[in-house]
Amino acid sequence: xxxxxxxxxxxxxxxxxxxxxxxxxxxxxxxxxxxxxxxxxxxxxxxxxxxxxxxxxxxxxxxxxxxxxxxxxxxxxxxxxxxxxxxxxxxxxxxxxxxxxxxxxxxxxxxxxxxxxxxxxxxxxxxxxxxxxxxxxxxxxxxxxxxxxxxxxxxxxxxxxxxxxxxxxxxxxxxxxxxxxxxxxxxxxxxxxxxxxxxxxxxxxxxxxxxxxxxxxxxxxxxxxxxxxxxxxxxxxxxxxxxxxxxxxxxxxxxxxxxxxxxxxxxxxxxxxxxxxxxxxxxxxxxxxxxxxxxxxxxxxxxxxxxxxxxxxxxxxxxxxxxx
Amino acid sequence: xxxxxxxxxxxxxxxxxxxxxxxxxxxxxxxxxxxxxxxxxxxxxxxxxxxxxxxxxxxxxxxxxxxxxxxxxxxxxxxxxxxxxxxxxxxxxxxxxxxxxxxxxxxxxxxxxxxxxxxxxxxxxxxxxxxxxxxxxxxxxxxxxxxxxxxxxxxxxxxxxxxxxxxxxxxxxxxxxxxxxxxxxxxxxxxxxxxxxxxxxxxxxxxxxxxxxxxxxxxxxxxxxxxxxxxxxxxxxxxxxxxxxxxxxxxxxxxxxxxxxxxxxxxxxxxxxxxxxxxxxxxxxxxxxxxxxxxxxxxxxxxxxxxxxxxxxxxxxxxxxxxxxxxxxxxxxxxxxxxxxxxxxxxxxxxxxxxxxxxxxxxxxxxxxxxxxxxxxxxxxxxxxxxxxxxxxxxxxxx
Numbered sequence: 001x002x003x004x005x006x007x008x009x010x011x012x013x014x015x016x017x018x019x020x021x022x023x024x025x026x027x028x029x030x031x032x033x034x035x036x037x038x039x040x041x042x043x044x045x046x047x048x049x050x051x052x053x054x055x056x057x058x059x060x061x062x063x064x065x066x067x068x069x070x071x072x073x074x075x076x077x078x079x080x081x082x083x084x085x086x087x088x089x090x091x092x093x094x095x096x097x098x099x100x101x102x103x104x105x106x107x108x109x110x111x112x113x114x115x116x117x118x119x120x121x122x123x124x125x126x127x128x129x130x131x132x133x134x135x136x137x138x139x140x141x142x143x144x145x146x147x148x149x150x151x152x153x154x155x156x157x158x159x160x161x162x163x164x165x166x167x168x169x170x171x172x173x174x175x176x177x178x179x180x181x182x183x184x185x186x187x188x189x190x191x192x193x194x195x196x197x198x199x200x201x202x203x204x205x206x207x208x209x210x211x212x213x214x215x216x217x218x219x220x221x222x223x224x225x226x227x228x229x230x231x232x233x234x235x236x237x238x239x240x241x242x243x244x245x246x247x248x249x250x251x252x253x254x255x256x257x258x259x260x261x262x263x264x265x266x267x268x269x270x271x272x273x274x275x276x277x278x279x280x281x282x283x284x285x286x287x288x289x290x291x292x293x294x295x296x297x298x299x300x301x302x303x304x305x306x307x308x309x310x311x312x313x314x315x316x317x318x319x320x321x322x323x324x
Numbered sequence: 325x326x327x328x329x330x331x332x333x334x335x336x337x338x339x340x341x342x343x344x345x346x347x348x349x350x351x352x353x354x355x356x357x358x359x360x361x362x363x364x365x366x367x368x369x370x371x372x373x374x375x376x377x378x379x380x381x382x383x384x385x386x387x388x389x390x391x392x393x394x395x396x397x398x399x400x401x402x403x404x405x406x407x408x409x410x411x412x413x414x415x416x417x418x419x420x421x422x423x424x425x426x427x428x429x430x431x432x433x434x435x436x437x438x439x440x441x442x443x444x445x446x447x448x449x450x451x452x453x454x455x456x457x458x459x460x461x462x463x464x465x466x467x468x469x470x471x472x473x474x475x476x477x478x479x480x481x482x483x484x485x486x487x488x489x490x491x492x493x494x495x496x497x498x499x500x501x502x503x504x505x506x507x508x509x510x511x512x513x514x515x516x517x518x519x520x521x522x523x524x525x526x527x528x529x530x531x532x533x534x535x536x537x538x539x540x541x542x543x544x545x546x547x548x549x550x551x552x553x554x555x556x557x558x559x560x561x562x563x564x565x566x567x568x569x570x571x572x573x574x575x576x577x578x579x580x581x582x583x584x585x586x587x588x589x590x591x592x593x594x595x596x597x598x599x600x601x602x603x604x605x606x607x608x609x610x611x612x613x614x615x616x617x618x619x620x621x622x623x624x625x626x627x628x629x630x631x632x633x634x635x636x637x638x639x640x641x642x643x644x645x646x647x648x649x650x651x652x653x654x655x656x657x658x659x660x661x662x663x664x665x666x667x668x669x670x671x672x673x674x675x676x677x678x679x680x681x682x683x684x685x686x687x688x689x690x691x692x693x694x695x696x697x698x699x700x701x702x703x704x705x706x707x708x709x710x711x712x713x714x715x716x717x718x719x720x721x722x723x
Contacts, residue, residue: 069537086541094538100531104342116334117539119327161535 019078020045020169020200021066026075028061035061037224038075043202043217045168048195050211051204052306053221059204060097062221063173066202067094080169090119093167097174097204099158103147107133107157110146114161125164132160136186152183159187163194170194172203176210188214212302222310232302239300239308240272243281246293254288257281273297328547331540335548336555339523343556353563355515380438381412382452382464383429385422390445390471391415397470401463411463418442426451445472501586502647502674505597506667510640512557513604514633517612520553525616525625543701550609550697554602561598586674596673596682603689604666608636610693611663614700636663643667650676659685662692 021043028036036058043049053059064070066077068085080088101110111132112125120128133142136156146154155178163170172191176184191201191214205211211218211232218235220228228235246268247254262271274281278297285292343349384391395413402410414435419425426440430452438460439452448468454460536545586593615632619625643664646655650672658668659681669685 064534067538069534086539089539092538094535096531096534096538098531098534100533100535102338102342102532104346113334113338114535114539117331117536119330122337 018045018081019043020047021077021079021202023062023066023077024075026062026065026072026077028058028065028070029073035224036065036072039221039224039226041066041219041226041229043200045200046195046198047200047216048191048214049200049202050215050218051202051221052206052208052211052218052310053204054206054310057221057310058224059206059221060173061224063094063171063202063204067092067171088169089117090165091168093118093162093165093170095159095162095170095172095175097177099155099178101146101154101158101161104145106143106145107138107149107153108142110157111161111164114158115164118165118167120165128164129160132164133157136160152179155179156183156186159190167199169200170202172201174205175203176205176207184210208301208303208306218302220306220309227312228305228309235302235305235309236300238305240275242298242300243269243271243273243278244294244296244298245269245271245285245290246295247285248291248293249289252289254285254290257284257288257290328541328544331544332548332551335536335540335545336552339549339552340555343519343523343552344559349556352519353560356564380436381414382450382460383416383432383437383440384413385416385418385425385429385440385442386444386448387418388415393445393471394467397467400470401467411460411467413441498587498675499648501593502671503644505586505593505670505674506640506644506647509597509601509604509667509670510636512561512601513608514636516553516557516605517608518629520549520609521612521616521625521629523549523553525619541701542704543697546610546613546697546701546704549613550606553609554605557601557605558598561601565594587677588673588679589677592679593673597670599686600666600670600673603686603693606693607663607666607689607696610696610700614696614703618703639664640667643671646671648675660688662689665689 019042021041023039023041026036026039027034039058039062041062051059051062061070065072066079066085068079076083077085079085080091082088085092102113105113108126108129111129112120112122115125115128116122130139130142133139138153138156141149141153146157149157159172159175162172175187175191179187188210191203195201203210203214215232217231218228219226220235228238244265245258258269259271259274262269264270282292282295285295384394386394395415398410398413416425416429422442426442429437429440437452439450439454441448441450441464443449445468450461450464540548588596611632612629615628616625619628639661642654642661643658644667645652646658646668649655650659650668655668655672658664659672661668665685666689669682673682
């Protein structure tokens with residue numbers, strides 16, 4: 001929500017789930033520059049939540065504040081009911097955008113070490129590491145140094161280390177960055193599997209397709225502010241459906257039914273569906289003798305909604321800056 | 325508190341294993357051998373050069389009888405003062421043209437003649453490259469005086485040779501122990517702090533620091549890193565001390581028991597040396613970690629740590645003022661100033677047999693270790709892992 005208040009949720013949603021994460025008016029200033037400006041979020045437990053935004057929107061800073069790596073300049077945050085995020089460290093898994101592993105460490109030890117950081121005994125970590133590495137066809141690399149692994153393998157090892165201690169909340173910063181299509185699909189499946197097990201997953205991305213496939217709720221961040229927070233279909237509903245029309249007649253009374261902003265794309269007319277809906281439009285076209293060849297009503301995707309919401313929020317902010 | 329200790333242990337265990345199990349640690353253990361090797365090599369070369377180059381001699385142009393008296397006097401002087409420092413003499417039979425002989429001798433290269441002594445007992449004359457009041461002339465005067473005087477019987481002097489050192493020699497030996505202890509403490513600490521710093525930089529460049537910072541308190545990470553390197557260095561010290569003791573036992577007659585005992589006794593001194601090393605390392609290491617936290621590249625670290633290293637050399641110099649005078653104003657100041665305190669107190673342990681100042685000093689140093697760690701962790705949290713432009717370090721105070 002742009003006004004800084006926690007986003008409104010349906011009563012049924014509140015009843016169905018407690019919040020895994022919530023923040024209230026988080027602000028972060030770096031040397032006089034406001035990187036994050038009054039971000040309030042509410043992530044229901046057990047959901048997959050996407051933090052979307054263009055590069056430099058402030059997603060990483062928000063995640064770092066939520067996870068407790070950096071403190072906010074003002075505002076509060078609660079993770080799994082705790083106001084100090086590090087107190088919930090054993091129940092959280094975090095994978096930063098810039099991946100980091102010790103190059104000389106063996107893959108299984110790297111995973112076990114990451115588990116140990118979150119309070120898991122080292123021996124148990126090694127045992128689980130062997131199991132998950134085998135599960136991901138990396139068993140033969142378990143006792144090889146990280147430096148000998150390919151980039152994709154190393155990223156998988158890092159992800160396995162992030163979830164080895166079976167956290168209740170997983171936070172992933174740009175998890176799909178640098179992965180090939182096959183590994184992206186594997187990661188999507190892993191996220192779905194964790195969510196099915198009741199784990200809350202929050203991830204940031206600037207590639208909207210992943211969020212559209214995975215997320216129930218998203219927050220769109222633009223210039224450090226929440227431009228939108230809600231369900232994916234609510235985001236899509238922000239835009240009017242698009243009509244694609246092909247007619248036999250090139251002119252006639254039916255042209256008055258087409259909105260003024262309509263544009264030509266090849267031999268098609270493309271325009272937003274009028275607020276009155278499809279039926280009056282259809283009637284006017286038929287009565288006006290358009291000779292409808294094809295008429296398609298397309299629901300806008302999350303990508304369109306993202307571009308529109310983030311773009312208009314950025315434009316608004318830039319306008320405010322110019323006015324100042 | 326348990327979580328803090330556990331987190332520090334996880335970090336420390338990883339760092340310790342990574343350090344000790346690396347090939348570089350073997351070089352670290354072999355490190356003290358290199359100065360010894362260099363010393364031995366250059367020492368032997370120097371000795372060879374010194375022995376090969378002929379020492380200048382004084383040509384004595386006189387009768388055989390007079391020369392016998394002079395030579396005997398010269399040998400007596402060499403017995404008392406040492407052969408190395410005593411002038412060399414050689415006899416030449418007088419020739420009819422004494423001036424020509426003198427001139428020829430002064431140009432001789434084999435043996436190289438420094439000066440020519442001509443005449444006979446009671447009327448000698450010296451010509452050559454010597455100062456009128458120089459050491460050579462002084463020695464020759466003593467030799468001639470001795471040669472001219474009939475030899476009396478040796479004066480009575482009863483000598484009791486004891487194993488107990490006199491207060492003078494004891495103070496000298498203890499000062500030497502204090503000096504060696506301080507030097508070892510200083511060089512070892514500098515070496516380890518550098519290693520600690522490069523490890524932190526490696527983690528920052530590996531980006532793993534963000535994974536760690538998200539899971540454990542930064543203070544715990546600092547403490548874990550410090551203690552890991554401390555444990556690795558204690559392992560190194562044990563190896564070095566054992567090897568050194570073994571070497572002394574093999575080379576020196578009587579073995580380690582013949583080494584000058586520090587005032588507080590060997591067991592106490594060694595225990596304090598380990599504890600003061602730990603404190604010195606923790607104080608300096610914490611300071612270096614704080615610097616490392618501000619820097620993001622190795623170049624930045626080198627630039628920032630250089631003045632600190634120079635400052636540490638000054639502090640070492642300050643701490644060395646304690647030696648021989650631990651209760652002076654400078655000595656007490658060095659013991660109180662946190663960064664020089666461990667070195668100053670180790671010197672005190674070598675020279676003063678009192679324990680209670682060490683208890684006080686250790687508490688004082690522990691307080692400063694905690695304080696520097698807190699400040700370091702705070703600065704680290706403020707400056708590391710933030711997006712946006714970096715603020716200059718001189719502006720950090722205002723953030």
